[in-house]
Amino acid sequence: MSEIDLLMQNARLRDEMEPFLDESVYLVDLDKMSVSNENEFLTSLLAWEKAPVLPIAQWFEPALVMADHQSYSDIEINQQLHQVIGRLFEKNIVLVHTDHLSDRQLYCLIARDILPAQEKKVVLSGKMLKWQCLDIVEDEESWLRFYASKEERFLWAEETGRRLPPREQIPFPRKLPQHA
Numbered sequence: 049m050s051e052i053d054l055l056m057q058n059a060r061l062r063d064e065m066e067p068f069l070d071e072s073v074y075l076v077d078l079d080k081m082s083v084s085n086e087n088e089f090l091t092s093l094l095a096w097e098k099a100p101v102l103p104i105a106q107w108f109e110p111a112l113v114m115a116d117h118q119s120y121s122d123i124e125i126n127q128q129l130h131q132v133i134g135r136l137f138e139k140n141i142v143l144v145h146t147d148h149l150s151d152r153q154l155y156c157l158i159a160r161d162i163l164p165a166q167e168k169k170v171v172l173s174g175k176m177l178k179w180q181c182l183d184i185v186e187d188e189e190s191w192l193r194f195y196a197s198k199e200e201r202f203l204w205a206e207e208t209g210r211r212l213p214p215r216e217q218i219p220f221p222r223k224l225p226q227h228a
Contacts, residue, residue, distance in 0.1 A: 054083045061090040068097040092172055099170040105163035107139050114159040117152055129155045136162070137225040140175060145182035147218035148194045154220075157181055176227040194218050 049057075078086050105112045112135060120128055129151050133143060136158075146154050162179055170177075184191045192201055193216045205212050 049084075051083070054087060057087050058083050058090070061087055061094065064094055065090055065097075068093070092170075092175070095170050095172050096168060099168040101166050102169050103164050104136075104139075104141065104167055107169050108135065112163060114155070114163065117155050117159070122151070125155055126151045129158075132158055133224060136179075140171075140177060140227075142176045142178050142226055143224055144178050144180050145191075145195055146224065147221050148190050149181060150220055154181065174227070189213050 076089065078089070081089065112132070114128070114132060117125060132155070136143070141162075143154075143158075149157065167177065182190055182195070188204075192204060193213050196204065201212055201215070204210075
């Protein structure tokens with residue numbers, strides 16, 4: 049794209065952003081960005097402002113509904129889980145910190161917490177919604193046991209003065225789709 053095209057796009061984006069401008073936009077120093085980077089930033093802001101807030105289940109046509117986990121055997125739950133994870137990935141939803149959960153626990157977490165969650169449906173190429181399947185504050189011990197790096201564990205012990213739980217191998221290692 050030529051410099052003139054970038055400047056024209058920038059003017060259009062700034063005009064479109066005008067109704068949404070508030071003090072938070074001015075926390076970013078746009079003058080220090082290249083026109084191309086500013087356009088990317090403004091495009092993402094505009095997408096955020098215009099995005100509808102919907103339960104994640106309604107991001108799909110038809111709405112994504114999961115059967116009760118008790119109706120599935122362990123093999124079936126694994127198959128259904130990976131099917132649902134694939135569908136979520138199609139909508140740019142990536143699951144993070146899942147390896148401490150069994151397939152059935154993760155399936156239930158998706159049905160109970162993720163699908164009904166009201167989120168902005170922002171559609172931007174290459175942008176992902178990362179869903180943390182472990183609340184680091186609520187389940188600090190699991191984070192320390194399975195996910196925290198040596199440095200994070202050391203800092204936690206130093207800051208809290210508490211004894212670290214032992215480091216453990218993750219019980220349910222998974223290869224989930226991730227944004228490249």
